[in-house]
Amino acid sequence: MTEHSLWRFSxxxxxxxxxxxxxxxxxxxxxxxxxxxxxxxDMFPFLGARRGKAAVIEVxxxxxxxVRVHRFERETIMLxxxxxxxxxxxxxxxxxxxxxxxxxxxxxxQFRDGRLTNIRVLVDTFDLVEQALGRPIxxxxxxxxx
Amino acid sequence: MTEHSLWRFSxxxxxxxxxxxxxxxxxxxxxxxxxxxxxxxDMFPFLGARRGKAAVIEVxxxxxxxVRVHRFERETIMLxxxxxxxxxxxxxxxxxxxxxxxxxxxxxxQFRDGRLTNIRVLVDTFDLVEQALGRPIxxxxxxxxx
Numbered sequence: 001m002t003e004h005s006l007w008r009f010s011x012x013x014x015x016x017x018x019x020x021x022x023x024x025x026x027x028x029x030x031x032x033x034x035x036x037x038x039x040x041x042d043m044f045p046f047l048g049a050r051r052g053k054a055a056v057i058e059v060x061x062x063x064x065x066x067v068r069v070h071r072f073e074r075e076t077i078m079l080x081x082x083x084x085x086x087x088x089x090x091x092x093x094x095x096x097x098x099x100x101x102x103x104x105x106x107x108x109x110q111f112r113d114g115r116l117t118n119i120r121v122l123v124d125t126f127d128l129v130e131q132a133l134g135r136p137i138x139x140x141x142x143x144x145x146x
Numbered sequence: 147m148t149e150h151s152l153w154r155f156s157x158x159x160x161x162x163x164x165x166x167x168x169x170x171x172x173x174x175x176x177x178x179x180x181x182x183x184x185x186x187x188d189m190f191p192f193l194g195a196r197r198g199k200a201a202v203i204e205v206x207x208x209x210x211x212x213v214r215v216h217r218f219e220r221e222t223i224m225l226x227x228x229x230x231x232x233x234x235x236x237x238x239x240x241x242x243x244x245x246x247x248x249x250x251x252x253x254x255x256q257f258r259d260g261r262l263t264n265i266r267v268l269v270d271t272f273d274l275v276e277q278a279l280g281r282p283i284x285x286x287x288x289x290x291x292x
Contacts (some may be wrong), residue, residue: 043285076231143242
């Protein structure tokens with residue numbers, strides 16, 4: 001059994017972020033790759049949607065300029081023939097502030113011929129924003145709890 | 147082929163929230179179900195972790211007191227034999243304020259004998275908080291974009 005595309009993609013992605021070696025990742029992206037990390041793009045301009053290999057390589061460069069990945073743990077994973085979904089916990093550092101960030105995210109990825117064609121990433125963004133700010137945001141209690 | 151557990155669970159969950167009919171859902175929860183919706187529990191006390199059927203039924207009652215589901219669209223889905231993951235967009239109303247909320251979430255669910263044993267739900271929480279507040283939270287730009 002050959003290795004699932006997810007594992008190769010994951011290794012190449014982390015190498016591109018932490019070591020700025022993007023050539024492996026480049027070979028694993030479909031030319032027309034559809035990429036989205038949902039989140040507050042005003043605060044983190046490297047979140048949001050990108051289309052095509054060049055745009056994704058550029059956004060990975062921006063992520064690498066801002067983030068270092070220390071550790072990640074895959075809490076849940078589902079693998080299809082050409083698809084994968086997982087929930088992960090990341091330990092990161094924001095390079096500007098040297099602030100440690102602990103982040104939970106979920107991704108859904110589609111591959112074709114071993115190359116990523118589509119990825120959607122959802123992040124627990126409120127938790128991310130509070131950690132990046134370094135202080136809690138005061139919230140009113142919104143729910144009626146009988 | 148019998149229907150996947152996810153579909154029955156999804157129907158029962160929405161009926162429990164919108165019609166407060168919880169008996170179908172009760173039959174589809176494992177006694178020791180492990181439940182978590184990650185998010186700011188200070189603002190929304192019905193988020194967070196729950197353990198066991200009674201605790202989950204109670205939290206569903208609290209959700210039903212606060213939220214009405216208008217529409218949901220499954221953007222991505224992966225089904226295993228006893229597992230399922232999907233990314234969905236929900237249109238909700240917060241009943242207290244009558245505020246419409248549009249929400250993206252991802253869930254990973256495990257079933258045993260047709261009953262839910264484990265579910266993890268991740269929400270784009272910053273987007274949720276801003277919509278619930280009804281105003282944007284000012285954020286500094288945190289990234290260095292060369």
